[in-house]
Amino acid sequence: MISRRARTGLLLGLVCTLAACTAPESEEPPRPEPTPGVPSPGAAGIGDPYYPNDGNGGYDATGYDVSIAYDPANGQLTGDTTVTARATQDLESFNLDLRGFTISSVEVDGRSAEFARQGAFELVITPSEPLTEGSEFTARVRYEGTPQAASSAQLGGNGWHRSDSGGAFVLGEPHSGSYWYPVNEHPRDKATFRLTARVPEGWTAVSIGRQEGSSTADGWTTSTWVESEPVASYLTTVAIDRFTIDRGRLSDGTPVLSAFAPGAERIRPDAGRVAEIIEFLTGKFGDYPATSAGGIYLGDNVGYSLETQGRPTYTVSADLETIVHELAHQWYGNEVSVKSWADICLNECLASYSQWLWAEGKEGDDLDARYRRAIDRLRDDREFWGQRLYDMGAGNEFEGVYDKGILALHALRRQIGDEAFNRVLREWPVEHREGNASWPDFERFVADLADQDLEGFFAAWFRGAELPGDEHLYPGSLRR
Numbered sequence: 001m002i003s004r005r006a007r008t009g010l011l012l013g014l015v016c017t018l019a020a021c022t023a024p025e026s027e028e029p030p031r032p033e034p035t036p037g038v039p040s041p042g043a044a045g046i047g048d049p050y051y052p053n054d055g056n057g058g059y060d061a062t063g064y065d066v067s068i069a070y071d072p073a074n075g076q077l078t079g080d081t082t083v084t085a086r087a088t089q090d091l092e093s094f095n096l097d098l099r100g101f102t103i104s105s106v107e108v109d110g111r112s113a114e115f116a117r118q119g120a121f122e123l124v125i126t127p128s129e130p131l132t133e134g135s136e137f138t139a140r141v142r143y144e145g146t147p148q149a150a151s152s153a154q155l156g157g158n159g160w161h162r163s164d165s166g167g168a169f170v171l172g173e174p175h176s177g178s179y180w181y182p183v184n185e186h187p188r189d190k191a192t193f194r195l196t197a198r199v200p201e202g203w204t205a206v207s208i209g210r211q212e213g214s215s216t217a218d219g220w221t222t223s224t225w226v227e228s229e230p231v232a233s234y235l236t237t238v239a240i241d242r243f244t245i246d247r248g249r250l251s252d253g254t255p256v257l258s259a260f261a262p263g264a265e266r267i268r269p270d271a272g273r274v275a276e277i278i279e280f281l282t283g284k285f286g287d288y289p290a291t292s293a294g295g296i297y298l299g300d301n302v303g304y305s306l307e308t309q310g311r312p313t314y315t316v317s318a319d320l321e322t323i324v325h326e327l328a329h330q331w332y333g334n335e336v337s338v339k340s341w342a343d344i345c346l347n348e349c350l351a352s353y354s355q356w357l358w359a360e361g362k363e364g365d366d367l368d369a370r371y372r373r374a375i376d377r378l379r380d381d382r383e384f385w386g387q388r389l390y391d392m393g394a395g396n397e398f399e400g401v402y403d404k405g406i407l408a409l410h411a412l413r414r415q416i417g418d419e420a421f422n423r424v425l426r427e428w429p430v431e432h433r434e435g436n437a438s439w440p441d442f443e444r445f446v447a448d449l450a451d452q453d454l455e456g457f458f459a460a461w462f463r464g465a466e467l468p469g470d471e472h473l474y475p476g477s478l479r480r
Contacts, residue, residue, distance in 0.1 A: 039130035042094035050394035055186030069198040096182035101143040156303030167241035177233030190230035263299025289335040328354035349405030414476030416450035
């Protein structure tokens with residue numbers, strides 16, 4: 001993700017600072033262990049201390065089959081979603097996350113199940129028979145209504161948006177999936193995703209993954225989109241508009257689909273460089289990990305762009321650097337996702353540094369000189385240095401990672417040397433392919449690969465809230 005506020009020129013036109021905040025390092029609260037052989041309710045949260053109610057326990061979702069019909073004329077959505085999952089304990093009941101809607105029926109393994117709503121977004125489902133640990137099961141939910149409007153979030157609005165053109169789209173981090181389908185809403189529980197979307201003729205629904213087909217009958221157009229690799233729910237989306245569609249392929253055959261909403265024509269030249277950008281990033285990070293490529297280019301100013309899997313979604317003010325940033329997330333954030341939202345630097349710091357790599361590799365920029373100019377400008381800025389890059393506190397995840405994070409990674413590159421740094425960039429996504437990792441995991445990975453004691457460096461740059469000492473501020477070729 002990158003926000004419109006990451007454009008003020010603080011780091012010479014690349015990224016800017018948000019408000020600073022510090023917080024003590026968090027630990028997950030202990031949760032009671034279920035008793036083997038005794039069915040009990042799954043936890044109402046997955047265990048992330050930043051958002052205790054996000055996600056759910058007791059099962060692992062493996063796939064979502066989402067079917068929706070949406071009419072822009074009245075804003076009504078009808079949904080029919082089947083979740084495939086594996087029980088990780090003996091389950092008396094379990095939760096899904098869903099915001100709003102009237103639920104008409106719930107079935108578990110084809111049999112009617114009881115359900116109840118709790119709190120803002122918990123859907124509690126009680127099967128007719130308890131589920132045994134290790135068993136595969138399906139939960140089918142039918143629902144309808146007007147999707148809840150996007151709510152205020154750190155960089156804009158998370159959730160369902162009505163577009164200026166009369167269409168709609170859903171976008172948000174950390175929350176977006178629960179605004180339009182029942183989901184285990186946390187990056188720890190990644191699953192495959194299939195969407196069948198039905199919209200009135202003349203409108204087009206675009207999503208992530210590969211388009212498997214589209215047909216029009218009786219005044220409605222139905223399209224199917226399939227993401228066969230595990231995806232975090234905030235990286236799923238649907239956008240409905242009067243899109244103009246461009247298609248192509250990467251050199252390896254990966255399909256490229258770019259959808260331009262009314263008002264998004266300005267970005268077409270930059271969007272046409274997606275294949276070039278992916279080729280460049282592949283040279284830095286390794287094989288492109290997504291099953292599809294392209295972008296969804298909105299005509300609305302949402303305030304941020306988001307790295308929706310394989311096909312990022314862009315606010316109307318996005319530019320070439322934004323595209324580089326969001327495509328870098330396909331490795332950092334999508335292929336390897338966070339364990340906790342405290343680990344967000346794994347996504348944003350690395351994606352932001354890709355903009356510097358692009359400037360260096362494609363435009364010939366001297367990054368050491370750029371770094372020194374930034375340090376000279378920011379040396380006395382206590383607010384800037386007060387932003388922690390790891391465990392920054394719930395609600396502050398996107399503060400510092402876009403600007404201080406770039407400087408921290410360039411300093412890390414000079415600390416361990418180009419050979420080790422380049423190995424980190426390529427080997428980290430392979431090490432945690434299609435999985436999750438934490439920032440402490442990354443620190444250990446880098447230290448082991450570089451064969452250096454980096455505890456002081458990471459403490460100064462990523463865990464600290466003040467200007468690093470010269471030892472860590474000017475490592476390697478940055479030393480004066």
